[in-house]
Amino acid sequence: MTLNRVVLFLVFLLFIYKGFSQSNNFFYGSFESNGVYYEDSESTDYNKKFASNSYLNLKYNLNNKWVFDLQTESYIPKQLQNYSDLLEDTFISTFSIDFNTTNFNFTLGTLYEQFGSGILLRTWEDRQLGINNSLWGIRSSYNKDNLSFVLLGGYQKKANTISEGKVFGFDSEFVVYDDKNSFRNLILGLSYLGRLEAPHYVSYPFEDLTNSFSGRIDYNSNNFYMNYEYAYKTKDGVVKFNSVSETFVKNGNAHLINIGLIKDGLGLDFTFRRLENMGFYSERVEFGSPYFETTLNYLPALTKQHDYLLTNINVYQSQPNISFQDPSLMKAGEIGFQLDAYYNIKKETFIGGKYGTKISLNISKWNNLKGNYDYDNEDYDLDLLGFGEKYFSEQSLEIRKKWTNSFSNIILFVNRYYNKRFVEEKVGEINSKIIVFDNTFKLSGEKSTRFEIQHLFTEDDKKNWFGYGIEYNFNYNFSAYFNSIINYENEIENNPTYSNIGVSYSKNASKFMVSYGKQRGGLMCYGGVCRYVPEFKGLSFSIITSF
Amino acid sequence: MFKKLVFTLILAFYITEFNAQKLVPNIPLETFKGTYTTMNKELNEDNFYILSFWATWCVPCINELDALNEVYDELSKELKFKVYAISTDDSRTKRRVRPLVNGKSWKFDVLLDENHDLKRALNISGLPHTIITKQNQILHRRVGYAPGEELGLLDKLKEYDIE
Numbered sequence: 001m002t003l004n005r006v007v008l009f010l011v012f013l014l015f016i017y018k019g020f021s022q023s024n025n026f027f028y029g030s031f032e033s034n035g036v037y038y039e040d041s042e043s044t045d046y047n048k049k050f051a052s053n054s055y056l057n058l059k060y061n062l063n064n065k066w067v068f069d070l071q072t073e074s075y076i077p078k079q080l081q082n083y084s085d086l087l088e089d090t091f092i093s094t095f096s097i098d099f100n101t102t103n104f105n106f107t108l109g110t111l112y113e114q115f116g117s118g119i120l121l122r123t124w125e126d127r128q129l130g131i132n133n134s135l136w137g138i139r140s141s142y143n144k145d146n147l148s149f150v151l152l153g154g155y156q157k158k159a160n161t162i163s164e165g166k167v168f169g170f171d172s173e174f175v176v177y178d179d180k181n182s183f184r185n186l187i188l189g190l191s192y193l194g195r196l197e198a199p200h201y202v203s204y205p206f207e208d209l210t211n212s213f214s215g216r217i218d219y220n221s222n223n224f225y226m227n228y229e230y231a232y233k234t235k236d237g238v239v240k241f242n243s244v245s246e247t248f249v250k251n252g253n254a255h256l257i258n259i260g261l262i263k264d265g266l267g268l269d270f271t272f273r274r275l276e277n278m279g280f281y282s283e284r285v286e287f288g289s290p291y292f293e294t295t296l297n298y299l300p301a302l303t304k305q306h307d308y309l310l311t312n313i314n315v316y317q318s319q320p321n322i323s324f325q326d327p328s329l330m331k332a333g334e335i336g337f338q339l340d341a342y343y344n345i346k347k348e349t350f351i352g353g354k355y356g357t358k359i360s361l362n363i364s365k366w367n368n369l370k371g372n373y374d375y376d377n378e379d380y381d382l383d384l385l386g387f388g389e390k391y392f393s394e395q396s397l398e399i400r401k402k403w404t405n406s407f408s409n410i411i412l413f414v415n416r417y418y419n420k421r422f423v424e425e426k427v428g429e430i431n432s433k434i435i436v437f438d439n440t441f442k443l444s445g446e447k448s449t450r451f452e453i454q455h456l457f458t459e460d461d462k463k464n465w466f467g468y469g470i471e472y473n474f475n476y477n478f479s480a481y482f483n484s485i486i487n488y489e490n491e492i493e494n495n496p497t498y499s500n501i502g503v504s505y506s507k508n509a510s511k512f513m514v515s516y517g518k519q520r521g522g523l524m525c526y527g528g529v530c531r532y533v534p535e536f537k538g539l540s541f542s543i544i545t546s547f
Numbered sequence: 548m549f550k551k552l553v554f555t556l557i558l559a560f561y562i563t564e565f566n567a568q569k570l571v572p573n574i575p576l577e578t579f580k581g582t583y584t585t586m587n588k589e590l591n592e593d594n595f596y597i598l599s600f601w602a603t604w605c606v607p608c609i610n611e612l613d614a615l616n617e618v619y620d621e622l623s624k625e626l627k628f629k630v631y632a633i634s635t636d637d638s639r640t641k642r643r644v645r646p647l648v649n650g651k652s653w654k655f656d657v658l659l660d661e662n663h664d665l666k667r668a669l670n671i672s673g674l675p676h677t678i679i680t681k682q683n684q685i686l687h688r689r690v691g692y693a694p695g696e697e698l699g700l701l702d703k704l705k706e707y708d709i710e
Contacts, residue, residue, distance in 0.1 A: 028569050030670030057670055064573065067668075100573070114662040117638040124637075124662055127672070143575065143583065175582060187581050220581045225645070258642050267646025300639035305604035340643050342650020355617075358651055400613070410606075440610070440694050448694035473693040509688035511673060546670040546688060 029058040030546040032127065036080060042521055042534035043081055051080045053087075055127060067098040069110070082533050083130040084291035086159030093160070094134060103144045111135040111152055115171040115191040118298035119231045119254050119278065120212050123156075129524075129531055131292045136162050146175040156282040156294050163294045165282035169193035187218040189229075195282055195296065206249050210236045212280065214254075223263055229256040233280060238322050238378075239287035248378040250322060252277035252333075254299075267342040271302055275320040276333040276369060276382065288321070290531060301530075302338045304362040304396055306414075308436050309485050310456040310467050314418040315523060316366060316392040317530045325425055330373040332380050335387055336366035355402035365393040368422060393417045406442040411435075420461070424523075432458035446475040454485075463489035478505050485520070496520075502540075510545035569685045571598070571678070572668040576633070577659040579645055584658070586665070590683055595628035595704055598678040600660075600671055602636050603643045608675040609651075611692040615700075616653050622701055626708060630655040635666050635674065679703060 035052030096109030137154015153168035214231035370386025469483030502515025521535030601608035
């Protein structure tokens with residue numbers, strides 16, 4: 001059946017539905033389309049070309065028990081720059097039938113699932129990064145009082161095809177202790193994930209089936225919480241230059257500790273993580289794929305996630321894997337920590353002022369695993385708690401203050417060290433300091449304006465950057481913006497400037513955006529996952545609507 | 548191929564015209580206790596509920612919730628409503644949610660949608676995304692936030708209250 005027929009059939013269903021609709025049965029869905037006309041691109045394939053990615057999702061709810069879900073994607077005339085080459089034309093991307101009762105759920109088709117914190121398995125969709133690593137199979141879950149259990153199995157989605165490897169596993173959680181009168185409980189969790197990938201021509205010194213296990217313990221109370229998760233992955237061939245090594249065979253493990261302290265007006269959180277060879281793919285050779293195809297688990301960078309243009313330069317990407325590039329660049333994972341503090345200075349105090357002041361602090365540091373690395377024999381012997389070469393460190397302080405009823409601002413200061421050699425396997429180390437002033441003024445009626453200036457100070461790499469942006473909201477629905485960042489001391493590249501102008505209109509659950517300008521190339525990070533994007537200049541549009 | 552795109556667009560616009568009363572799906576969400584609750588359990592009173600989808604890294608989301616927090620006390624005297632701040636932080640930033648909420652002294656109930664089950668079920672693509680609901684029926688949806696818009700949202704509540 002061609003796709004047009006499928007869509008026509010759905011339209012037909014809609015008409016039927018219109019005639020016989022009952023209160024509990026309804027259609028809903030969303031449509032999103034992002035397009036760019038590339039006036040000028042680093043990538044010659046895209047120069048003077050138009051590309052777009054569109055997603056149409058339709059769901060049908062039947063009696064609040066069944067949900068039918070279908071997603072169609074279109075990459076016409078081709079996919080946006082730096083999305084997987086496998087994404088082409090129009091195809092049915094995901095489809096599922098979901099059956100729910102109070103305690104029981106059964107799904108056939110596309111599965112989105114996460115075990116614990118995702119160290120073994122997380123399948124999700126992120127359109128901005130072009131990730132959809134959902135499984136295609138069956139899942140059933142049971143959830144009652146103190147017990148929850150999920151069992152699943154299937155293949156993994158790989159753009160418009162499915163993976164060769166099979167995946168199956170379970171996740172369980174038990175509430176061991178729960179004090180109903182006061183806020184105090186203890187929860188245990190256990191997960192298993194197996195990946196079976198068909199044998200290759202050579203006989204390898206490891207099994208086709210790679211097993212992984214994890215156990216976790218969670219304690220929560222009114223003003224304190226603590227959890228620990230440990231994961232282990234059985235031995236598997238290390239992937240180097242897109243082929244699975246017959247000689248370099250290692251197992252993997254992960255430790256994650258999290259402690260928090262909560263008081264009214266104060267929050268503290270500390271996280272420690274150690275990852276050793278934890279990258280896990282349903283197809284071994286997809287290891288390190290720039291499009292995250294067949295990636296099974298989620299090991300994001302545990303650093304502050306930034307939202308400003310200059311703070312998004314030299315962002316850390318987690319280093320969960322083994323990489324032996326040369327005798328001076330050998331990695332087996334990462335070890336490090338992150339500390340977050342949030343404090344609310346009360347209203348009507350000297351520092352707090354009339355409206356109070358909100359402060360947040362973040363400190364993080366990530367290093368290579370310390371140990372003896374042997375390049376020639378492809379081996380290592382690691383210390384459990386040793387910190388090797390430093391990958392990244394950051395200290396940031398953010399102060400949010402409302403000064404009057406119509407004026408508020410955010411001041412952000414970041415001090416960052418980024419080891420480009422070890423993180424990106426390129427050259428150099430970058431020490432930088434970034435400062436951002438973000439000011440919002442409420443004007444009369446629904447009008448408001450926002451003005452930001454930012455500066456990145458560094459003597460390294462591409463030197464200093466300056467940026468500013470202005471946004472004007474004509475009313476709650478319509479706004480226009482202009483922003484620009486200038487790498488003003490980068491004489492080698494002739495002081496590149498990246499300016500963008502755009503308008504956006506939103507109404508209810510729909511948003512339309514049009515912008516024109518030049519986008520910085522390099523690493524684009526979203527949700528702790530990063531990807532290289534070529535620099536381009538062009539006209540972009542975006543439509544998002546939920547219905 | 549172009550025809551297909553046009554066809555999809557027409558279909559999408561056709562469907563946006565299609566305004567049936569929709570319900571909030573009964574999806575399990577995590578509480579600060581680490582245990583699970585469902586939307587039906589939470590939205591069980593004859594109240595207005597504001598569901599605000601946010602994330603710790605989303606600056607406009609925090610602006611919206613800060614602003615809503617400012618006017619919450621005043622307005623909850625006039626109108627019966629409750630706010631749920633539904634965090635879509637995944638495991639990268641989820642641990643920051645509880646400290647942040649306390650550090651900000653927000654008066655809202657907070658639920659965690661870590662792997663975006665509810666976000667996906669409601670077809671939310673952009674943040675912030677705010678929903679007004681009563682008796683599980685979705686009355687109003689809104690994507691994005693402009694300064695002062697919290698007052699617009701509360702005006703909407705008043706409109707529905709009169710109806």
